[in-house]
Amino acid sequence: MEEDHEPPPNREERRQSEQRPAVRPFVVRFGGRAGAVVEKDAASSTYLKYQRSLGGGDQNNIYAPFTSKTDWDVAKWGKLRGAGSTAFTELLGIEGLSQLLGLSYKNSRELNKIVDEQLPGRPHFKREEIVIAGETFDVYFRDVIECVKALWGEPDFSPVLVFSPERHYLDEDKTDRLYHDMHTGKWWWSTQVAIEKESPGATILPIIISSDKTQLTLFRNKTAYPVYITIGNLPKEVRRKPSRRGQILLAYLPTTRLEHMTNKAARRRALANLFHACMRRVLAPLKEAGITGVHMTSGDGVTRRCHPIFAVYVGDYPEQLLVTCTKNGECPTCHVPHEALGDGVLYEARDFVEVLEALDKIDDEDPMVFARACADAGIEPVFHPFWEDLPYADVFQSITPDILHQLYQGLIKHLLTWLTSAFGASEIDARCRRMPPNHNIRHFSKGITTLSRVSGKEHKDMCRILLGLIVDLRLPDNQSTTRLVRAVRSLLDYLYIAQYPSHNARTLDRLDESLSEFHLNKDVFIDLGIRAHFNLPKLHNAQHYRTSIELFGTTDNYNTEATERLHIDFAKDAYVSTNRKEEYPQMTLWLERKEKIHRHESFVKWRKAGCPSVLAQTLNKVEHQHIQMTRNPSCPAVNFDDLANDYGAVDFRNALSMFVARRRNPSYSAAQTKRAAANIFIPFRSIPIYHKIKLWNPDPHDFANAPDIMDVVHIHRVRKDKRGRPIPARFDTVLVDLGDETSSTIGIEGRRVAQVRVVFRLRPTDLQSLFPNGHEDVGYLAYVEWFSTFKSPEPNHLMYKVSRTYKDGVRVAAIIPVANIRRSILLFPKFGPTVSREWTQSSVLEEAEDFYVDNYMDSHAFVTVF
Numbered sequence: 001m002e003e004d005h006e007p008p009p010n011r012e013e014r015r016q017s018e019q020r021p022a023v024r025p026f027v028v029r030f031g032g033r034a035g036a037v038v039e040k041d042a043a044s045s046t047y048l049k050y051q052r053s054l055g056g057g058d059q060n061n062i063y064a065p066f067t068s069k070t071d072w073d074v075a076k077w078g079k080l081r082g083a084g085s086t087a088f089t090e091l092l093g094i095e096g097l098s099q100l101l102g103l104s105y106k107n108s109r110e111l112n113k114i115v116d117e118q119l120p121g122r123p124h125f126k127r128e129e130i131v132i133a134g135e136t137f138d139v140y141f142r143d144v145i146e147c148v149k150a151l152w153g154e155p156d157f158s159p160v161l162v163f164s165p166e167r168h169y170l171d172e173d174k175t176d177r178l179y180h181d182m183h184t185g186k187w188w189w190s191t192q193v194a195i196e197k198e199s200p201g202a203t204i205l206p207i208i209i210s211s212d213k214t215q216l217t218l219f220r221n222k223t224a225y226p227v228y229i230t231i232g233n234l235p236k237e238v239r240r241k242p243s244r245r246g247q248i249l250l251a252y253l254p255t256t257r258l259e260h261m262t263n264k265a266a267r268r269r270a271l272a273n274l275f276h277a278c279m280r281r282v283l284a285p286l287k288e289a290g291i292t293g294v295h296m297t298s299g300d301g302v303t304r305r306c307h308p309i310f311a312v313y314v315g316d317y318p319e320q321l322l323v324t325c326t327k328n329g330e331c332p333t334c335h336v337p338h339e340a341l342g343d344g345v346l347y348e349a350r351d352f353v354e355v356l357e358a359l360d361k362i363d364d365e366d367p368m369v370f371a372r373a374c375a376d377a378g379i380e381p382v383f384h385p386f387w388e389d390l391p392y393a394d395v396f397q398s399i400t401p402d403i404l405h406q407l408y409q410g411l412i413k414h415l416l417t418w419l420t421s422a423f424g425a426s427e428i429d430a431r432c433r434r435m436p437p438n439h440n441i442r443h444f445s446k447g448i449t450t451l452s453r454v455s456g457k458e459h460k461d462m463c464r465i466l467l468g469l470i471v472d473l474r475l476p477d478n479q480s481t482t483r484l485v486r487a488v489r490s491l492l493d494y495l496y497i498a499q500y501p502s503h504n505a506r507t508l509d510r511l512d513e514s515l516s517e518f519h520l521n522k523d524v525f526i527d528l529g530i531r532a533h534f535n536l537p538k539l540h541n542a543q544h545y546r547t548s549i550e551l552f553g554t555t556d557n558y559n560t561e562a563t564e565r566l567h568i569d570f571a572k573d574a575y576v577s578t579n580r581k582e583e584y585p586q587m588t589l590w591l592e593r594k595e596k597i598h599r600h601e602s603f604v605k606w607r608k609a610g611c612p613s614v615l616a617q618t619l620n621k622v623e624h625q626h627i628q629m630t631r632n633p634s635c636p637a638v639n640f641d642d643l644a645n646d647y648g649a650v651d652f653r654n655a656l657s658m659f660v661a662r663r664r665n666p667s668y669s670a671a672q673t674k675r676a677a678a679n680i681f682i683p684f685r686s687i688p689i690y691h692k693i694k695l696w697n698p699d700p701h702d703f704a705n706a707p708d709i710m711d712v713v714h715i716h717r718v719r720k721d722k723r724g725r726p727i728p729a730r731f732d733t734v735l736v737d738l739g740d741e742t743s744s745t746i747g748i749e750g751r752r753v754a755q756v757r758v759v760f761r762l763r764p765t766d767l768q769s770l771f772p773n774g775h776e777d778v779g780y781l782a783y784v785e786w787f788s789t790f791k792s793p794e795p796n797h798l799m800y801k802v803s804r805t806y807k808d809g810v811r812v813a814a815i816i817p818v819a820n821i822r823r824s825i826l827l828f829p830k831f832g833p834t835v836s837r838e839w840t841q842s843s844v845l846e847e848a849e850d851f852y853v854d855n856y857m858d859s860h861a862f863v864t865v866f
Contacts, residue, residue: 035163155299206232342534468828728842
C-alpha cells in the first residue's frame with residue numbers, strides 16, 4: 001500500500017491561522033441609506049403600546065391585569081410549569097386557598113379567560129384547507145409578516161438588532177475578511193446592493209426558515225411537522241437560545257403519508273406538491289413585502305422600511321431535497337453526478353434562472369413538455385414551488401450546511417462503521433471501557449459499537465475519544481495504518497473547524513485542507529474491502545461549507561441542532577398539553593397562551609426597572625473568574641500520612657518545603673532552593689483539602705459574544721456512595737502553565753501535563769509561620785505529579801506523547817498555585833495492539849506507561865492543544 005502522501009500542515013502554520021489579534025476587527029459599513037430611519041416616536045415603543053393595550057386600571061399595579069404579585073406569580077407558575085388544567089383547578093379548589101392567596105381566578109378556566117381576553121400576544125394561528133389531488137388537508141399557520149413584526153418589535157431585541165450589512169476584517173489593510181454573524185456574510189451585502197438600486201433606504205430582514213418532522217409519541221406513530229421562522233438581524237447567540245424567544249413557530253404542516261396511493265412515484269409527487277402548496281400559502285405575503293417593503297417599528301419606537309427577504313432554509317437532507325425539488329442521491333446545491341459525489345470536487349452551482357424557466361412550462365398544454373423541462377433543469381416536476389415568486393431568492397444557494405445530520409449523524413456514523421469493520425468491535429469497545437475519566441468525556445461502559453439509535457449528542461461524545469481508540473490498533477496482515485489514521489484525523493479536524501464561531505481566510509483554508517486530506521487518504525477503506533465507493537451526498541455536501549460560511553456567516557447561524565431543540569417547546573410539550581383528540585387547535589392555543597405569559601413577564605420586568613426607554617438586553621457575556629472553588633473545604637483537616645496513603649501524595653512534605661523555599665527566595669538557583677528547602681520546618685501536620693476545581697476559559701478565538709467554557713477537575717480518594725458501594729479514587733490530569741509570561745493562549749509552549757493529587761489551602765496561622773514576611777499572593781495550591789515535557793507530535797495523528805517523570809524511581813512531584821492550572825486534559829493510554837484486560841477506567845492512569853494528549857475533547861482543547 002502506498003504511503004507517500006504529503007504530510008499534514010505544520011504547527012506554526014496552524015498557530016498563525018488560529019491566532020487572532022487582540023484588537024477589535026476593522027469594520028466597513030454599507031454606505032448610502034441602508035437601514036434608514038423613517039420615524040422616531042418614543043410613544044410607539046412596544047412596552048408603552050403594550051401598557052396602553054391593557055387599559056386604564058390601577059397605574060400603580062405593575063402586574064395588571066393581575067391584582068397582585070402573588071396573583072401574577074401563581075398564574076405564571078400555572079401556565080409555564082407544565083401543570084395540567086385539571087391539576088391546577090384541583091389545587092385552587094382546596095378550600096380557602098384562593099381567598100388566602102387573594103387570587104382573581106378560582107380555576108384554570110377563569111385564568112385562561114384573563115390570558116385570552118386581556119393579555120396581548122403574538123399573532124394568532126388560523127386554519128386553512130389545502131386541496132391536493134382531490135383531497136383536503138388542514139394547515140395551521142400564522143401571518144408571516146405579523147410574525148416578523150413581532151420579532152422586530154420585541155423590546156428585548158432592540159438593543160442588539162442589526163440594520164445593515166458589514167464587512168469585518170482582521171487587518172487594517174482589509175485583506176483578511178472575518179465571518180461570524182449573518183450580517184458579515186456576502187449574501188446580505190449583495191442583496192442590499194440590489195435593493196438599493198430600486199428602493200434606497202431599505203432595511204433587509206433576512207428570513208430564516210427551518211422545518212423538520214418530529215415524533216410526538218413512542219407509540220401510535222404520532223408526528224408533527226412544525227415550521228419555524230427567525231430573522232438574521234438578531235445575533236446568532238439570541239437565535240440559538242430558546243429562552244430568548246428569537247424563533248417563532250410559524251406553521252404546522254400536514255403529516256399525512258398518503259398511504260392510500262399505491263404508486264410510490266405518484267405518492268412522492270403528491271407529497272411534494274402538498275408541502276409546496278402549504279409553504280406557498282404560508283410565505284405568500286413575503287412576495288410583495290420583499291419588493292415594496294413594510295414599515296416596521298422596533299421595540300424602542302423607531303420605524304424603518306423593512307424588506308423581508310427569504311435567505312436561508314434550514315433542514316436535514318430529505319428536507320433539503322423536498323425544498324429544492326431535487327432527487328434522492330443528488331446534491332441540492334450543485335450539478336454533481338451521483339457517481340462523482342465522492343470525488344471531492346466542487347461542481348457548478350444549479351442555475352436558478354434556468355429552473356424558473358423550466359417551471360414556466362407548467363402552462364403548456366402538453367404536460368410532458370413541463371416534465372421534460374424540469375428533468376433537463378435537474379428538478380422534479382412540482383406544481384409552483386413556494387420559492388418560485390419570492391424576490392431576490394435563490395433556493396439552491398439558501399440550502400445551508402447541517403452539522404448535526406451531515407457530519408455527526410452522517411459521516412461520523414459511517415466512519416464508526418468502517419472502523420469497526422477494519423479493527424473489530426471487541427477491541428474498540430474494550431478500549432472505550434478503559435478510557436480515563438474526565439469532566440468533558442462520556443464513559444461508554446459497554447463500548448460504542450453495540451449502541452442502537454445513536455443520537456447526535458452520542459456521536460459528538462464519540463468524536464472526543466475516537467482517534468485515541470485506534471492509534472495503536474493493527475490492521476489485518478499487519479498492513480500500515482498511516483492512511484487510515486490520517487483519514488480519521490483529517491475528518492475530525494474538518495468537523496471541529498466547521499464549527500468555529502468565527503472564520504477568516506486562513507481558517508477556511510484549513511477547512512478545505514482537512515477535507516482534501518481526507519479525500520487523499522479515504523481509499524484505504526476501499527483497499528481494505530470495507531467500501532466500494534464514496535458516493536455519499538453528505539460527504540459531497542462538505543464541499544459547500546466554505547461557500548455557505550462566506551455567504552451567510554458561520555455554521556452556528558443555521559445549524560439544525562437549534563431546530564431539534566425547538567421541537568421540545570413547540571411540538572412535544574404542546575402535544576402533551578392536549579387530550580390527544582383534535583390536537584392541533586389545542587396545541588396552537590396552548591402556545592399562544594404561553595407566549596402571552598412570557599411577554600407579560602418581560603413587561604413586568606420593564607415596569608420594575610422604572611419604565612426605561614430601552615431595557616438593557618446586551619450580548620455582553622458573563623465574566624467568570626478563571627478558578628472557582630467551594631466556600632468550604634471538602635475535608636477540613638487531613639494529616640500528611642493520609643495524604644500519602646489515600647491520595648498518593650507520598651512526597652508532600654518535601655514538595656511543600658520546596659514551594660516555600662521558592663516563594664521566599666525566587667531568585668535562587670535550583671541547587672540553592674533545594675538547600676534552603678532542607679532547612680525549612682513545617683510546624684503543622686494536617687491541611688484542609690478540596691475535591692473539585694471549577695475552571696472557566698474564554699473562547700480561544702476571542703470571539704466577543706462566545707460564552708466562557710466551563711471545565712471541572714475532580715480529585716478524591718476512594719469513598720462510598722449512599723448504598724455503601726465503593727467509588728474508586730479519581731485524580732484528574734490537567735494542563736499547567738509553567739509561568740512563562742511569553743506563552744501564547746494558542747498552543748502548548750510554556751505548558752506541561754500533570755496529575756493533580758491534592759488541592760488545599762494553608763490556614764492563616766500556617767501561612768504566617770511559613771511566610772513571616774508576607775503571604776498575600778499564596779492562594780489555593782495543588783500537589784501534582786509531572787508528566788514529560790512536550791516533544792514533536794506524531795506525524796500521522798498529530799497527538800503529543802507523554803509519560804510519567806521519575807527521579808530515583810519516585811514520581812517527580814511539586815506544589816503549584818491552582819491558578820496555574822489552565823484546563824483539564826484527557827490522556828489516551830498507549831494501549832498497544834491489544835489492551836490489557838486487567839486495566840480498568842480507574843486504574844489505567846496508574847498502570848499505563850505512555851499516553852497521548854487528547855486535543856478533541858472539546859472545542860477549546862482543539863484550538864489550544866496542538
